[in-house]
Amino acid sequence: MTSKQRVEAVFEGRQPDRLPLWEQGFASKPASEIMGRPMKTGGGRFRFENVKAADAGHDELAAFQREAWEDQVALAEALDWDIVSVGWGMPSKPSKWIDEFTFLFGEQEEGKAWSVWRFDARTDTLQQIAHHFENAD
Numbered sequence: 001m002t003s004k005q006r007v008e009a010v011f012e013g014r015q016p017d018r019l020p021l022w023e024q025g026f027a028s029k030p031a032s033e034i035m036g037r038p039m040k041t042g043g044g045r046f047r048f049e050n051v052k053a054a055d056a057g058h059d060e061l062a063a064f065q066r067e068a069w070e071d072q073v074a075l076a077e078a079l080d081w082d083i084v085s086v087g088w089g090m091p092s093k094p095s096k097w098i099d100e101f102t103f104l105f106g107e108q109e110e111g112k113a114w115s116v117w118r119f120d121a122r123t124d125t126l127q128q129i130a131h132h133f134e135n136a137d
Helices: 003-011 028-035 044-056 058-078
Strands: 096-099 102-106 114-120 125-132
Touching: 028 044, 028 058, 044 058, 044 114, 044 125
Parallel strands: none
Antiparallel strands: 096 102, 102 114, 114 125
């Protein structure tokens, strides 16, 4: 069976030749080690680079997303996955950069929702470190 036939069989309630394989998410660092080249597939750095591309403009964001898609397809093919997983990024432009690794989404004004995010290269994490949501009393 092809990957498409395998996935269709499962959704139609038929028995495939084997269970379809895929990963919901796959960090860029192990993907790069497997593929022997830098990859854009997921993880904190992936999301941080996605934000930087969005901040740089439409063309940069489109190029980032195209490269990420190509990397995710290449990884899926190399690992014989039946479904390509799309890395979840943050394709929004930040309202403000606080420092090189910290940025704000939204406006820190009364009654408005906002969140502050920070990237930690040592742990490959992008975390929300402060936030306020409307009606969050």
